[in-house]
Amino acid sequence: MTIDAWAQHPTERFLARDIFDSLRRWTGGAIPTGEIPLKTTLAAMDAGGVDRALISAWCAPEGVLISNDEVADWVAEAPDRLIGVASVDLRRPMPSVRELRYRVREQGFVAVRVLPWLWEVPPTDARFYPLYAACVDLGIPFCTQVGHTGPLRPSEPGRPIPYIDRIALDFPELTIVCGHVGYPWTAEMIAVARKHENVVIDTSAYTTKRLPPELVSYLKSASGRRKVLFGTNYPMIAPQHAFDGLDALELDDETRELYLDGNARRVFGL
Template sequence: MSNAQGAIDAWAQLATGRTRELIPEAVRLFEKSGTTALLDKGLSPEETVAEMDKAGINKLMISAWCRPERWVSSNDEVAEYTRAYPGRFVGVAAVDMSRPMAAVHELERAVTELGCKALRVVPWLWKLPPNHRLYYPLYVKCIELDIPFCTQVGHTGPLMPSETGRPVPYLDEVALDFPELRVVAGHIGHPWTDEMIGVAWKHDNVYIDTSAYLPRYYPQALLQYMQSYGQDKVLFGSNFPQLSLSRCMEQVAELELSEEVRNKFLHGNARRVFKL
């Protein structure tokens, strides 16, 4: 594989058309990104694949979303996409953190019955940092199922407190308690990018994905890391539909990465980490 061939987007959601209603905190992100057309317009699996083809994305890792008191998009909805295009979509599970035992059972169902390849929890939705006790049974189950745990790091674009996104101490403590757990930290970690790089360097099983930032705006520290001693630790992500797949891929080309680094960034690292 060369260039963008085989590109895997490690962080994406379904374009359900229900964002304005169910995640009102995220509306301003779509407005700032110029993608408001997808706030109220859902995309079918076929239409989503067309967007992927236009951008040159081979696989889209699409996550379910659960927040306190309601599901935004369920694991079964995600499975409808992965069943329709099993070679193009990879499911990422979500769980209801407020029901710990049910959450563990739902994660196992999502992986063993629906084929999900990871768990994602967005801490600001729950106002709980990832070292909170409610996460720990899920970490054990992730290790048992041999899947990564995906989470958001850095400040929150939505108007919610950002403290839950600090890499240190929260993710650092998780990695110390569960060194076997593969952790993919999405959204780079800005403005604590150096902290996030330090945590990824320190822990063999901690990785960074670049979702929610157009490549033109990747921090210089991250670019230096992913082109040197961190080239096996950084994964491409978009946060689709908040960011355009085509714009992201066009701007990746502008980074002038070496072929080796580009291939690891766009697909090699994701294939290894998620065991695709």
């Protein structure tokens, strides 16, 4: 079993955003355009050997790029393959908390994802704190991005230190899933994950062969094997491509199972 901890089934308005021009340049135009049927995403999962994917909504200051309603509809179409992750409007903390409660309690969403770089504020901004409290109350993880920002927005909000470290100190019961490995601050990200019991890392936006060496070493360690989750960031990276280099890591059977499946099951309560 393989679970993808970070994916999107993209809408046309999501793919059309000019913030992704840098990603299109890096991938040589591999990122799709236009409206994509759900069967295309499911076929990409099949081709890459991904059994289930957590697909996220995207709420941005300029508007909703992928709505919670759309995610709920897609999960309803493929409930054995897709798992919903909500997104909310950071500018409206209490309506966002109510929205999150509804999605989790009534529709089975398992997490919320908000990207600080999209709002151009650090994740220690006061508007995040009601969400963190709601996540603890609901027993769900808060998912975010760490490291530099590939899209055309500032990278500063992605620093693990001081931001993730501060949040974990203020909310020790909160599970924080830190996507995109934290590069170029991967060593900081690992230090924060070692320090805080409920901070984990997902490898989305990187093919396995491009993972920073320090993260690979951490993944193979006794404590790190329970702290790193496989992710793709589909459609930016297709599942099949994300696995490039997996066998070369020479993970033992337990570590490989935790990385591809077990850690995600535990973190997201699957």
